[in-house]
Amino acid sequence: MTAMCDVAFLLLSFFILATKFKPPEALSVITPSSVSTKTAPEKDVVLVTIDKDGKVYLSVSDANVAEKKTMIDAINTSKNIGLSDAEKANFVNIPNAYIGAPFSQLKSYLDKNPEQLRNVIKPGIPAVDSTNNEMIDWFRAAQDAFQGRKMNILVKGDDASKYPSLQGVIIALKKNDLMKFQVVTSPVPPPLGSELYKAQQATGTKAVD
Amino acid sequence: MDTSGGGGHKKGPGVKKGKKLSTRVDLTPMVDLGFLLITFFIFTTTMSQPTAMRLFLPKDVKNPDEQNKVKNSAVITLMLGKSDKIYYYEGDSAAGLKATDFKNVRDIVVDKKRRTDAKDFVVIIKPTVDATYKNTINILDEMTIDGVKRYAMVDISPVEYNYIKATEKANGIN
Numbered sequence: 001m002t003a004m005c006d007v008a009f010l011l012l013s014f015f016i017l018a019t020k021f022k023p024p025e026a027l028s029v030i031t032p033s034s035v036s037t038k039t040a041p042e043k044d045v046v047l048v049t050i051d052k053d054g055k056v057y058l059s060v061s062d063a064n065v066a067e068k069k070t071m072i073d074a075i076n077t078s079k080n081i082g083l084s085d086a087e088k089a090n091f092v093n094i095p096n097a098y099i100g101a102p103f104s105q106l107k108s109y110l111d112k113n114p115e116q117l118r119n120v121i122k123p124g125i126p127a128v129d130s131t132n133n134e135m136i137d138w139f140r141a142a143q144d145a146f147q148g149r150k151m152n153i154l155v156k157g158d159d160a161s162k163y164p165s166l167q168g169v170i171i172a173l174k175k176n177d178l179m180k181f182q183v184v185t186s187p188v189p190p191p192l193g194s195e196l197y198k199a200q201q202a203t204g205t206k207a208v209d
Numbered sequence: 210m211d212t213s214g215g216g217g218h219k220k221g222p223g224v225k226k227g228k229k230l231s232t233r234v235d236l237t238p239m240v241d242l243g244f245l246l247i248t249f250f251i252f253t254t255t256m257s258q259p260t261a262m263r264l265f266l267p268k269d270v271k272n273p274d275e276q277n278k279v280k281n282s283a284v285i286t287l288m289l290g291k292s293d294k295i296y297y298y299e300g301d302s303a304a305g306l307k308a309t310d311f312k313n314v315r316d317i318v319v320d321k322k323r324r325t326d327a328k329d330f331v332v333i334i335k336p337t338v339d340a341t342y343k344n345t346i347n348i349l350d351e352m353t354i355d356g357v358k359r360y361a362m363v364d365i366s367p368v369e370y371n372y373i374k375a376t377e378k379a380n381g382i383n
Contacts, residue, residue, distance in 0.1 A: 015250035182261035195356035
């Protein structure tokens with residue numbers, strides 16, 4: 001009895017320690033489901049978030065501080081925004097920081113710290129059509145910053161957002177010759193009796209790209 | 210009355226000893242709780258991991274000679290409309306538009322696939338501005354589920370969009 005109890009609590013403490021709780025996300029997004037079984041990458045990620053109103057946001061994984069800095073510097077120079085070091089640091093050094101404003105409002109947007117930003121209505125990055133698509137510039141900056149490394153482009157959209165936002169992001173990707181990207185989804189098993197289900201039964205594999 | 214204050218004296222016969230309490234505690238409820246928590250943490254760790262669906266975009270080709278040609282008879286076009294509806298037609302004429310939804314689209318795609326030569330079969334997906342992100346991802350996922358090897362996501366033409374508008378009006382969807 002005592003031995004079993006020991007084992008149980010050892011396992012318990014292991015799982016408590018091993019569980020990585022999701023950081024409180026500033027942007028809450030309900031992702032659609034897919035049969036894909038590949039887990040989303042966590043390193044070298046450029047994440048495009050589309051919220052339920054179709055607004056587009058951009059963030060880079062926290063570990064890539066150097067890339068973040070290169071990106072914001074490149075945008076600052078090419079668009080003549082005139083960001084101060086503190087404003088850049090608001091994007092570079094703060095975990096889970098994301099860009100959610102057009103270039104014209106970027107300075108006042110980055111002026112705020114995350115606490116202040118939470119209560120502000122964010123305009124999002126314009127990315128609806130090809131004429132006013134600032135994602136093109138952001139992707140170019142990201143591509144330059146990640147030169148020589150594999151950049152994982154993730155698109156995480158809300159169920160309720162409309163297609164044009166995704167289309168705008170796809171246009172921006174194509175303009176930069178970025179032909180590969182991944183869509184964040186929550187996993188579901190393939191429906192019973194479908195072709196994929198039969199194929200999986202036949203081969204005994206569960207992996208789906 | 211026994212008033213001996215110790216000194217190693219033994220109690221006399223007939224004097225009751227204080228009842229010795231057992232130090233053993235029943236551990237069962239604690240173990241139960243432990244295992245309950247273990248199951249909880251096992252489930253939460255595996256489930257919070259999101260997956261990623263990989264997508265490859267085709268290069269825009271300006272030169273018509275380099276474009277992929279598809280046979281009209283082997284094509285089915287799915288257009289995603291308002292209120293989770295799908296409008297589809299076979300071949301190249303959008304006039305004979307039929308309406309379906311996400312529950313029944315699998316049968317339509319599988320049926321078309323069965324009737325078509327496997328090497329020619331192409332599904333064309335055209336989301337309208339009224340379609341949601343969820344619709345778009347679901348239909349792409351549907352291609353994986355149905356084992357469709359060739360599919361393309363194409364912008365919708367104004368003519369087709371007008372057909373959809375007319376059908377929606379006829380079906381009372383605003």
